[in-house]
Amino acid sequence: MSRPDPTDKLAATAPRSTNRILIGGLIALVSVAIVVALLFIGIGKSSTNSPAGGSTAQSSAGTPAVASQAVPKGALGFGQAMVVNPDATGVPTLDVFEDPQCPACKLFETTYGSTVQQLVAAKQVKLVVHTMTFLDGMLRNDSSVRAANGAFCAADQGKFYDYMSAVYAAQPAKEGTGWTDAQLEALATQVGVADLGTWKSCQSTLQYKAHIDALEVTSEKGGVTGTPTIKINGTVFKLNGNVAEFVTAIQAAKG
Amino acid sequence: MTERRWELVRAIARIILGVVVLVAGALKVTNLAQSAFAVRAYQLLPYDLAGYVGYALPGIEVIVGLLLLLGLFTRVAAALAALLMLAFIIGIAWAWSQGLSIDCGCFGGGGTIEAGRTAYPLELARDLALLGGALWLVRSPRSALALDDRL
Numbered sequence: 016m017s018r019p020d021p022t023d024k025l026a027a028t029a030p031r032s033t034n035r036i037l038i039g040g041l042i043a044l045v046s047v048a049i050v051v052a053l054l055f056i057g058i059g060k061s062s063t064n065s066p067a068g069g070s071t072a073q074s075s076a077g078t079p080a081v082a083s084q085a086v087p088k089g090a091l092g093f094g095q096a097m098v099v100n101p102d103a104t105g106v107p108t109l110d111v112f113e114d115p116q117c118p119a120c121k122l123f124e125t126t127y128g129s130t131v132q133q134l135v136a137a138k139q140v141k142l143v144v145h146t147m148t149f150l151d152g153m154l155r156n157d158s159s160v161r162a163a164n165g166a167f168c169a170a171d172q173g174k175f176y177d178y179m180s181a182v183y184a185a186q187p188a189k190e191g192t193g194w195t196d197a198q199l200e201a202l203a204t205q206v207g208v209a210d211l212g213t214w215k216s217c218q219s220t221l222q223y224k225a226h227i228d229a230l231e232v233t234s235e236k237g238g239v240t241g242t243p244t245i246k247i248n249g250t251v252f253k254l255n256g257n258v259a260e261f262v263t264a265i266q267a268a269k270g
Numbered sequence: 271m272t273e274r275r276w277e278l279v280r281a282i283a284r285i286i287l288g289v290v291v292l293v294a295g296a297l298k299v300t301n302l303a304q305s306a307f308a309v310r311a312y313q314l315l316p317y318d319l320a321g322y323v324g325y326a327l328p329g330i331e332v333i334v335g336l337l338l339l340l341g342l343f344t345r346v347a348a349a350l351a352a353l354l355m356l357a358f359i360i361g362i363a364w365a366w367s368q369g370l371s372i373d374c375g376c377f378g379g380g381g382t383i384e385a386g387r388t389a390y391p392l393e394l395a396r397d398l399a400l401l402g403g404a405l406w407l408v409r410s411p412r413s414a415l416a417l418d419d420r421l
Contacts, residue, residue: 035421039343046333050326056302057325149381152304232317240311240372241382 083225087167089175091143094229097167099142099176100135107268109140110246112239115162115182116150118190123243123254124183130258135176140265144179145234147242148227150190158193161218163227165199168217169208177206280413283403284338284348290400291351292335297378298328308380311372312361330354338407341416348407355401359394366390 086093089101096110109131113120134140146166148159162182169178181202187193194202200215208214217223245252248268252261271279298305306324309315315323334354337347358376365372371385374393411418 038421042333042337042343046330049329049333053299053302053325053329054322057306057321149307152301152307153379153381155301235307235310236317238313239382240307240313244382 085222086226087170087175087223088173089170090167090226093226094233096143096145096230096233097170097175099144100138101141103135103138103141105270106138107140107248107265107270108143108246109134109265110143110145110244110249112145112147112234112242112244112246113179114147114150114159114242115166115179116154116159116186116190116193117242118186120243121183121186123245124180126256127254127258127261128180128183130262132176132180134262134265142176144176145239146179146227146230147234147239148231149235149240150242154191154193156191156193160221160224160227161196161199162194164221164223165203165214165218167223167226168214169203169206171217172208172210172214174203174206174208178202178208181206274414276410277412277414280407280410281341281415284341284344284407284413284416287348287351287400287403287407288335288338288340290335291331291354292339294377295328295331295333295335298375299332301378302328304378304380305375308373308375308378311370311375311381312365313368313370314361314364341413341418342421344413344416344418345408345411348404348411352401352404352408355397355404358397359401362390362393362397366394 084093086095087097089099090097111123111131113123131140131142135142146163148163151157151159166175166178166182169175182194182199185194185198185202196218199218200211203211203214203218243254245254247264252264254261298308302325305328306321309320309324309327310317312320314320330350331354334347334350337343338351358374362374365374366388371383371388373379373381373383373387374389375381376393407413
């Protein structure tokens with residue numbers, strides 16, 4: 016025989032390659048399982064918490080879960096923004112995207128808030144507030160959702176904007192501290208919510224949680240991933256602290 | 271340098287790449303909703319798809335990072351890491367070119383930030399360097415201190 020017997024060589028390599036395939040297969044299997052599990056967490060989250068992921072606000076709107084689809088008074092619809100002064104017509108629209116826990120939003124309220132209030136009262140601008148709550152995820156609490164819910168419960172009694180302003184005024188100095196339930200209730204009293212009992216039951220059940228989650232999705236789908244974002248007639252207005260410029264921009268915009 | 275020396279240098283490259291990818295994944299895997307939010311901030315993928323990417327990516331990073339750190343299936347792991355880096359580079363370059371002001375969300379965080387706080391050149395340089403290391407390991411996966419040698 017001219018060829019060398021390959022048996023010895025094969026015997027030396029065979030177990031090693033078998034091990035390699037086994038371990039590789041095992042790692043691949045475990046990896047796929049982990050990634051699939053993570054995806055299922057994502058899908059599970061989106062179907063219970065928010066209409067993200069697989070479904071949309073529209074497709075889930077037909078389900079019989081009436082209570083969870085509750086829309087606060089003044090909102091444009093389920094998962095849609097709140098119109099503060101719907102009686103203002105033929106004037107520019109001011110869209111404000113804010114997260115209750117965002118320090119820059121408090122700064123916006125401190126710097127521009129009184130001017131916005133005057134413009135709203137004089138019906139020179141239609142104020143549309145898009146309350147966002149993504150900071151809950153970043154700060155690992157639920158204060159933005161609870162504060163937003165408190166504002167929507169107040170909206171049912173015509174106090175949305177007052178409540179939101181009070182929330183920013185009472186925003187803790189350290190981002191992430193949030194508000195206690197008692198603090199949020201005190202704000203309801205402070206802004207003059209007439210039927211406190213109704214507000215409390217609305218707040219304790221987080222009645223507008225589904226609406227709040229859907230609203231967040233709507234804002235993100237619209238390309239807003241930061242707060243405060245200000246739009247005048249749909250165009251982003253860059254804030255620079257100069258209130259006069261802001262007023263000029265609104266006055267220059269057509270209704 | 272001798273081949274033995276090169277294997278040591280490649281081990282260093284492999285471990286740096288592995289640690290960076292592993293840490294990036296580990297920081298995000300505990301807050302998947304935040305990861306999805308960070309992916310959406312790029313405004314590159316459709317909303318739902320961006321969510322799935324955000325949920326799956328941290329797990330993939332942890333696995334790839336661990337394989338690189340251990341030196342197990344180095345070539346495959348390095349190829350996956352190279353693909354990840356390529357995707358990140360495309361994403362960051364896209365965000366920069368579109369004039370977005372976002373945090374890359376590479377190590378958690380993410381979303382819109384003030385225009386003056388973006389760090390696109392630094393993020394791109396880092397990912398390009400890591401891509402270079404990953405491609406080198408794809409070409410020559412043999413490195414010191416690797417479990418590959420034990421299989």
